[in-house]
Amino acid sequence: MRLPTGDSLLVQITSAAFADAAERAGAHLVCRQGCTQCCHGAFALNSLDALRLRAGIDILRATEPTLAAQIEGRARAWVAEHGAEFPGDAETGVLGDSNVDQERFEDFANEAACPALDHATGRCDVYAWRPMICRAFGPPVRVGDGDAMAHCELCFTGAGAAEVLACEMTVPHDLEAELLEEIPMKEETVVAYALLG
Numbered sequence: 001m002r003l004p005t006g007d008s009l010l011v012q013i014t015s016a017a018f019a020d021a022a023e024r025a026g027a028h029l030v031c032r033q034g035c036t037q038c039c040h041g042a043f044a045l046n047s048l049d050a051l052r053l054r055a056g057i058d059i060l061r062a063t064e065p066t067l068a069a070q071i072e073g074r075a076r077a078w079v080a081e082h083g084a085e086f087p088g089d090a091e092t093g094v095l096g097d098s099n100v101d102q103e104r105f106e107d108f109a110n111e112a113a114c115p116a117l118d119h120a121t122g123r124c125d126v127y128a129w130r131p132m133i134c135r136a137f138g139p140p141v142r143v144g145d146g147d148a149m150a151h152c153e154l155c156f157t158g159a160g161a162a163e164v165l166a167c168e169m170t171v172p173h174d175l176e177a178e179l180l181e182e183i184p185m186k187e188e189t190v191v192a193y194a195l196l197g
Contacts, residue, residue, distance in 0.1 A: 071125050115192045
């Protein structure tokens, strides 16, 4: 299965929105390579994010096979460590959608490092293909019903509500939703399973 052609536009728009928010935030936004707090804990990936990661690992297999093998090794180790507790199908990596599975996911692998993280450098080895949540993490973004704002807890320390609001990042959720409609599979997964395809 291939990525929708519009995914490159989604990535471009999101990158521009992040850059704009970062410029407005200035010193309030402390995100940088080597700060890996946001690279720990499992989170759900939609099918678009999973396809993007699979496309990235395919490219790395062809262009940087040693790096691809390291990433896949970390992903296999992650599954070996956490697969028994996986709230869904541990063979396919599809997250369960029952209330019980969703409750279990809230406490699942919360301290686990992302298998894409290179611990030695603090770098994401699939940065060009990272999920949308990673692309929008740091600046203030609207969550839930749209009234609440969230941002990295390390950023905006000492900033007032007006300062935070002035640095809001607009995430192109509508475009992402349109692209998701183009993908027949609708299951959610996590990074490790996406990388192993």
